[in-house]
Amino acid sequence: xxxxxxxxxxxxxxxxxxxxxxxxxxxxxxxxxxxxxxxxxxxxxxxxxxxxxxxxxxxxxxxxxxxxxxxxxxxxxxxxxxxxxxxxxxxxxxxxxxxxxxxxxxxxxxxxxxxxxxxxxxxxxxxxxxxxxxxxxxxxxxxxxxxxxxxxxxxxxxxxxxxxxxxxxxxxxxxxxxxxxxxxxxxxxxxxxxxxxxxxxxxxxxxxxxxxxxxxxxxxxxxxxxxxxxxxxxxxxxxxxxxxxxxxxxxxxxx
Amino acid sequence: xxxxxxxxxxxxxxxxxxxxxxxxxxxxxxxxxxxxxxxxxxxxxxxxxxxxxxxxxxxxxxxxxxxxxxxxxxxxxxxxxxxxxxxxxxxxxxxxxxx
Numbered sequence: 001x002x003x004x005x006x007x008x009x010x011x012x013x014x015x016x017x018x019x020x021x022x023x024x025x026x027x028x029x030x031x032x033x034x035x036x037x038x039x040x041x042x043x044x045x046x047x048x049x050x051x052x053x054x055x056x057x058x059x060x061x062x063x064x065x066x067x068x069x070x071x072x073x074x075x076x077x078x079x080x081x082x083x084x085x086x087x088x089x090x091x092x093x094x095x096x097x098x099x100x101x102x103x104x105x106x107x108x109x110x111x112x113x114x115x116x117x118x119x120x121x122x123x124x125x126x127x128x129x130x131x132x133x134x135x136x137x138x139x140x141x142x143x144x145x146x147x148x149x150x151x152x153x154x155x156x157x158x159x160x161x162x163x164x165x166x167x168x169x170x171x172x173x174x175x176x177x178x179x180x181x182x183x184x185x186x187x188x189x190x191x192x193x194x195x196x197x198x199x200x201x202x203x204x205x206x207x208x209x210x211x212x213x214x215x216x217x218x219x220x221x222x223x224x225x226x227x228x229x230x231x232x233x234x235x236x237x238x239x240x241x242x243x244x245x246x247x248x249x250x251x252x253x254x255x
Numbered sequence: 256x257x258x259x260x261x262x263x264x265x266x267x268x269x270x271x272x273x274x275x276x277x278x279x280x281x282x283x284x285x286x287x288x289x290x291x292x293x294x295x296x297x298x299x300x301x302x303x304x305x306x307x308x309x310x311x312x313x314x315x316x317x318x319x320x321x322x323x324x325x326x327x328x329x330x331x332x333x334x335x336x337x338x339x340x341x342x343x344x345x346x347x348x349x350x351x352x353x354x
Contacts (some may be wrong), residue, residue, distance in 0.1 A: 015350050020335045023264050030291055034275035039284050046287050049268070053294050056261060057316075061306045065313045069297070072320055077327050084331045085283060090345050107277035115270035119263050126259030132308030140271065142310075149314050161321045168325035175332035178339075 011131070015059055026052035043081050050074045061134040064143050206232040213247050261302040268295035282334045282344045286327065313336045 011019075029049035033042045050073045057066035132231045135147055150158055186194075195202050209219035221232035268291060275288035297316040304312025338344050 011256045011258060016327075017291050019260060020257065023260075027267055027271070028263065030271040033284075033291065034271055034279065039281055042287055046291060049291065050294060053298055056264075056298060057301050060258070060261065060301050060306070062301050062313050062316075065301060065316055066321060068317065069294075072324060073294070077347060081283065081287060081328060084335060087284065087335065088338050098309060104278045106272050111270050111274035111279070111280075114273065115267060118266040118270070122259060122262045122266055126257070126262060126306075129257065129259060129306055131258045134305055134308060134310065137308060137310050145310050146313060146317070149310055150317075154314055154318075157318060161318060164322065164325050168328045172328045172332040174262060175329070175336050230322045 018055065018059055022052040022055050026056075028236050040082070043078060043085065044083075047078050050078065061138055062142065064146055077099075086248050179214075179238070208232050257286070258302050258306050262299050265295045265299040265302065268292075268298070280347055282346050283331075285346060286330055286334070290294065290327070293319055326339050 004151050026049045029045045029047075029052065032045035035050065036045060051070060054069040054074070057063075057069055059066075134142075134153045139145075194200065206221040208217045209215075209221045209232070211219065217234065221229040223229050272288045272291035273297060275291065276285055279285055280289065285337040297319050299315040300319070302312075304310060304316075316331060
């Protein structure tokens with residue numbers, strides 16, 4: 001490729017259009033993440049932003065890094081976040097009380113100031129910059145070029161990364177492990193005694209109702225005397241009583 | 256339009272993440288804000304890679320992703336451990352380390 005065509009590269013119209021579609025999506029997702037009270041909504045907004053960023057990576061001649069962004073970030077990391085949100089609880093919404101008075105306003109003022117400073121610096125510094133683009137570097141394919149760099153110049157960083165990942169996995173295992181002291185441990189005999197003690201019912205709990213008219217997990221099972229079996233319902237589900245319309249025969253049988 | 260718009264977008268996302276770290280109280284949402292800041296840095300790195308015409312920026316973004324994955328695993332495990340003992344994920348109530 002000649003130097004003239006290298007120097008003359010600008011952003012194509014299609015890329016500009018894609019940028020102006022996805023940049024507002026990314027910013028709105030980020031703002032939504034910060035302002036939404038529900039942590040699950042925050043996670044979903046962040047996923048939107050990360051997907052938009054993945055589009056930007058692919059747009060900027062980095063198909064591999066874009067795919068890794070989508071697979072690793074939105075696929076793995078954010079799913080891990082959602083799992084932890086489910087473990088930590090549904091009431092993970094945020095407190096509105098300010099511990100330090102005026103902290104929120106001060107943070108927003110600082111943020112606007114920071115954005116102004118960095119934005120102006122970047123805009124001034126990169127005003128005359130022409131992108132040299134990666135067409136030459138990606139001539140043999142993006143993945144091949146990345147692999148060449150990764151396993152030659154950056155091979156020690158790559159090896160250090162493996163040590164980091166092992167350390168992180170071991171650390172997470174240690175932190176998540178519940179260590180029981182010896183006196184807290186119960187043996188099989190006392191566990192069985194407790195299970196068959198007079199107040200506890202050793203069998204499995206009754207499942208939620210599976211009836212001809214409803215198979216919802218929110219429909220409670222009935223005891224032999226017709227009363228509702230409380231143990232058949234999950235405590236987080238609202239108790240559902242069927243209305244007459246719902247309980248009426250659906251007319252789906254042939255007779 | 257020239258590629259510096261991507262860097263400006265990255266700066267905006269980084270700022271939003273930083274403000275989020277400052278104003279939110281829930282530890283998990285704080286973590287998400289840190290993730291957003293890392294992502295913004297990644298966008299800047301990929302853009303610089305494109306501006307310079309070499310792939311080193313993309314390699315760095317790749318390593319940032321690895322570090323972010325390790326950080327998230329350990330961080331979420333810490334949050335889970337704190338939640339098990341304190342029954343809360345709010346950073347305001349986790350002030351007993353000093354006693």
